[in-house]
Amino acid sequence: MDDIRKLNILVDLAQELGVTMRSVPPFGDSNAHPGGSFVRLKGKEILFLDTSAPTGDQIGVVVTALKDHPELTDRFLPPDIRELLDD
Numbered sequence: 748m749d750d751i752r753k754l755n756i757l758v759d760l761a762q763e764l765g766v767t768m769r770s771v772p773p774f775g776d777s778n779a780h781p782g783g784s785f786v787r788l789k790g791k792e793i794l795f796l797d798t799s800a801p802t803g804d805q806i807g808v809v810v811t812a813l814k815d816h817p818e819l820t821d822r823f824l825p826p827d828i829r830e831l832l833d834d
Contacts, residue, residue, distance in 0.1 A: 766793070
């Protein structure tokens, strides 16, 4: 599975879990937050993706946001996606 497909699946999954998605322009220092950032604010989860960043960096941000979701434990996911979340 290519990285763009992985990213699309992960973004869809995040949205299904109630994570608010925001596309953002490149951050001032792209090394500080490569790919974007994930925050929890007042009980809400917000994922900011830098769509100009490499796809692999964006995948890393989404994976970080989803890793601790207990809803994913018993849910079927494509093997490539499960591997990313279980690492």
